[in-house]
Amino acid sequence: MEVTTRPNDSIRFYSELFDVPLVLIEQSNTEINLNQLTIGQTVQIPGYMGRPYQITGSDTLWHIAIEQNVPFDMLQLANPSIEPDNMQIGQQIVIPERVNNLIISDLDHYTFDQMVRDIDRLRTVFPFIVQQAIGSSVMGKDIIELRVGTGDKQVHVNGSFHANEWITTSVMMRFINEYARSLTNKKPIRDVNAHSCFLETTLSIVPMVNPDGVNLVLDGASAAGPYQDNVLALNDQNPDFSNWKANIAGVDLNKQYPAFWEVEAARKPDSPEPRDYPGPYPLSEPEAIAMADLTKKRNFRRVHALHTQGEEIYWGFNGMEPSVARDIVNIYSCVSNYRSVQHLDNYAGYKDWFIQEFRRPGYTVELGTGINPLPFGQFEEIYQETLGIMLANLYLQK
Numbered sequence: 202m203e204v205t206t207r208p209n210d211s212i213r214f215y216s217e218l219f220d221v222p223l224v225l226i227e228q229s230n231t232e233i234n235l236n237q238l239t240i241g242q243t244v245q246i247p248g249y250m251g252r253p254y255q256i257t258g259s260d261t262l263w264h265i266a267i268e269q270n271v272p273f274d275m276l277q278l279a280n281p282s283i284e285p286d287n288m289q290i291g292q293q294i295v296i297p298e299r300v301n302n303l304i305i306s307d308l309d310h311y312t313f314d315q316m317v318r319d320i321d322r323l324r325t326v327f328p329f330i331v332q333q334a335i336g337s338s339v340m341g342k343d344i345i346e347l348r349v350g351t352g353d354k355q356v357h358v359n360g361s362f363h364a365n366e367w368i369t370t371s372v373m374m375r376f377i378n379e380y381a382r383s384l385t386n387k388k389p390i391r392d393v394n395a396h397s398c399f400l401e402t403t404l405s406i407v408p409m410v411n412p413d414g415v416n417l418v419l420d421g422a423s424a425a426g427p428y429q430d431n432v433l434a435l436n437d438q439n440p441d442f443s444n445w446k447a448n449i450a451g452v453d454l455n456k457q458y459p460a461f462w463e464v465e466a467a468r469k470p471d472s473p474e475p476r477d478y479p480g481p482y483p484l485s486e487p488e489a490i491a492m493a494d495l496t497k498k499r500n501f502r503r504v505h506a507l508h509t510q511g512e513e514i515y516w517g518f519n520g521m522e523p524s525v526a527r528d529i530v531n532i533y534s535c536v537s538n539y540r541s542v543q544h545l546d547n548y549a550g551y552k553d554w555f556i557q558e559f560r561r562p563g564y565t566v567e568l569g570t571g572i573n574p575l576p577f578g579q580f581e582e583i584y585q586e587t588l589g590i591m592l593a594n595l596y597l598q599k
Contacts, residue, residue: 251295332474336491364414458554536589
């Protein structure tokens with residue numbers, strides 16, 4: 202919510218008035234000098250929204266403050282054009298209200314377009330969430346990264362490498378909403394102190410690595426635009442794309458990395474397919490390149506790729522994983538009841554490449570059970586299992 206500064210205002214005063222941690226106000230207003238506020242300046246207060254209210258004949262600003270149980274200063278800051286002694290009947294003002302409920306409520310059939318709308322809604326209420334495009338898909342959709350936190354410990358989570366595993370995006374969007382709400386409301390999540398996590402950890406999330414593929418799975422061939430004829434041909438003219446894993450060009454993005462890519466290329470399809478084709482060469486696809494470039498630029502202590510299904514956590518790669526990876530996966534297993542699997546006859550994945558290149562812990566987390574795409578009826582169970590992993594990732598010092 203926006204407020205307009207008055208004489209002698211300070212962000213410390215705003216933090217106390219709105220009962221929001223000072224660091225969240227600072228991180229929500231990085232483009233202005235908060236140490237030298239000027240009168241009439243706009244400042245973002247995270248965790249609040251304005252509820253419309255129409256002035257009646259008997260209203261005064263003091264009366265409204267008492268009736269609505271809102272501090273008078275809050276009303277003034279949120280309504281800078283209101284003259285307390287000259288209020289007009291029918292005039293609209295806003296009542297500042299703390300956001301206690303989740304912003305995102307509908308996570309089923311979760312397309313790229315819905316995700317973008319929800320990110321906009323989240324960042325309106327929680328402007329300390331940083332958004333950037335790290336690249337573009339084959340069809341030109343932004344591959345979006347969200348960041349939360351100020352800590353030196355950087356950790357990363359991504360989802361929807363595979364198109365028909367789009368429920369992983371829903372899980373991450375629900376988590377970032379719950380995490381942001383916990384921060385502004387000064388409330389823990391499962392006894393985890395969110396504020397400490399914010400100060401110690403910078404969380405990087407790419408919720409949808411494969412936006413073209415996700416839209417294809419959910420909305421059919423029409424979502425492929427100029428690639429419609431091509432995807433129908435690859436899918437044997439079947440209009441049901443629910444089994445499609447690849448990007449819109451028919452390349453499996455999680456078999457795109459130079460980590461024994463040749464092994465996968467020798468035993469997988471040698472031309473575009475709905476699944477398993479590793480591409481003509483490593484990092485041929487813009488989505489895979491964007492993820493590799495992001496990872497090279499950052500100092501991620503560990504990475505996590507969310508997939509479905511199997512309730513397993515894969516954490517080894519040809520013995521290159523560091524010893525601490527075992528300690529961490531044991532904690533993840535305890536908080537999720539997912540099975541730890543060190544070795545797998547599978548190569549060229551994102552976490553494989555990360556372990557190989559950086560010799561740091563990387564994890565592929567297979568959410569839920571059943572046949573992909575998993576039914577959305579499993580979402581709440583999957584989310585609660587994954588929540589423990591997401592929180593452990595934030596607070597672990599390893």
